Amino acid sequence: MxxxxxxxxxxxxxxxxxxxxxxxxxxxxxxxxxxxxxxxxxxxxxxxxxxxxxxxxxxxxxxxxxxxxxxxxxxxxxxxxxxxxxxxxxxxxxxxxxxxxxxxxxxxxxxxxxxxxxxxxxxxxxxxxxxxxxxxxxxxxxxxxxxxxxxxxxxxxxxxxxxxxxxxxxxxxxxxxxxxxxxxxxxxxxxxxxxxxxxxxxxxxxxxxxxxxNFAAEFDRLQGERVAAFREFVADVESRAFPEERHIVRMDSAELATFLREMDRL
The missing domain is CATH 3.20.20.60 (Phosphoenolpyruvate-binding domains)
Incomplete structure (x- = not known):
């Protein structure tokens, strides 16, 4: 109401x-x-x-x-x-x-x-x-x-x-x-x-x-989760687990071949 x-x-x-x-x-x-x-x-x-x-x-x-x-x-x-x-x-x-x-x-x-x-x-x-x-x-x-x-x-x-x-x-x-x-x-x-x-x-x-x-305890828990997530990101980048195929964009193979050929001429 x-x-x-x-x-x-x-x-x-x-x-x-x-x-x-x-x-x-x-x-x-x-x-x-x-x-x-x-x-x-x-x-x-x-x-x-x-x-x-x-x-x-x-x-x-x-x-x-x-x-x-x-x-x-x-x-x-x-x-x-x-x-x-x-x-x-x-x-x-x-x-x-x-x-x-x-x-x-x-x-x-x-x-x-x-x-x-x-x-x-x-x-x-x-x-x-x-x-x-x-x-x-x-x-x-x-x-x-x-x-x-x-x-x-x-x-x-x-x-x-x-x-x-x-x-x-x-x-x-x-x-x-x-x-x-x-x-x-x-x-x-x-x-x-x-x-x-x-x-x-x-x-x-x-x-x-x-x-x-008790929001203070919840904030502490969330901060711990925040640090843990950031550490996992660091580990994934160092081990090349990130980015995965689903995180990137691929170029058409013919377009890629043209790009690489023309790039060599520059």
Whole structure:
């Protein structure tokens, strides 16, 4: 059954009624799999959204490209970038830049998703890769950040690695559509990275992630098969087992005789 891609209005109407699913996908194959699996929202690299094949593969996915503020520039640069993304069918854009930059885009009616809690690009301010909001004061700081995003005109916010009680209380007390990454089930969507879900991540596995398949082992098996195939090719060439008769084209004997005779004259 085909699905209709949700609008901002649709997502706002769903707030508090059920949890949606969200993945970070990096490839066209992952996007197509998310579409077929019934995932609701995806975060994607901008270049994937710009791929002309993307919407054929993922027609109903609410798609959110994102870039870090230091990769784009100032507010005007972000607005130009956001317009390009919306033109390419983005449903919202992710922005971890300043509230002023969020406001610049929101003022142009671009749906913006901000970020609170553990913000990877700003982790030095909160102590590195660790939970944020474990004290009353730091939890209030997150709530203040949410209020500032509201005032800037953001549509929603990712809330990352925040105590479940804090995330749930904030989600109930904001109009923002809250995307939980390691912040419990009290928000509006559950967000994981496809590489963690698929078990293809060979680096640190976040505590909040869940592995559903072991792609790393399959990749290792395929790499072993790749090396074996290449070695067999080398062996065939060295032993003259390749190419075989079925791999080549023969010349008519009369034409060959003419060619060889004329070649000797050159």
């Amino acid at each position: 085909s699905r209709t891609r949700p609008t901002i209005h649709d997502l706002r109407a769903m707030k508090g009624k059920r949890q949606l699913t969200m993945l970070r996908v990096m490839t066209l194959d992952e996007a197509e799999a998310a579409e077929r699996a019934g995932i609701d929202i995806v975060s994607i690299p901008p270049e994937l959204l710009l791929d002309p094949r993307y919407r054929d593969a993922a027609p109903s996915l609410f798609s959110m490209p994102g870039e870090n503020f230091y990769e784009i520039g100032n507010g005007d640069d972000f607005v130009r970038w956001a317009f390009r993304m919306v033109k390419a069918s983005a449903d919202a854009v992710y922005c971890s830049a300043s509230y002023a930059t969020v406001k610049r885009m929101a003022d142009e009616a671009v749906p913006v998703i901000g970020h609170v809690g553990l913000i990877p690009s700003r982790r030095t301010w909160t102590g590195g890769w660790k939970a944020v909001g474990k004290t009353a004061q730091s939890a209030l700081d997150i709530m203040r950040a949410v209020r500032q995003l509201e005032a800037a005109g953001a549509f929603g916010a990712e809330i990352e690695v925040v105590p479940v009680e804090v995330a749930e209380a904030i989600s109930k007390n904001t109009s923002l559509f809250m995307l939980s990454m390691g912040a419990g089930a009290g928000c509006d969507a559950q967000y994981l990275f496809a590489e963690d879900v698929l078990g293809s991540n060979r680096g640190h596995m976040p505590r909040h992630s869940k592995v559903y398949r």
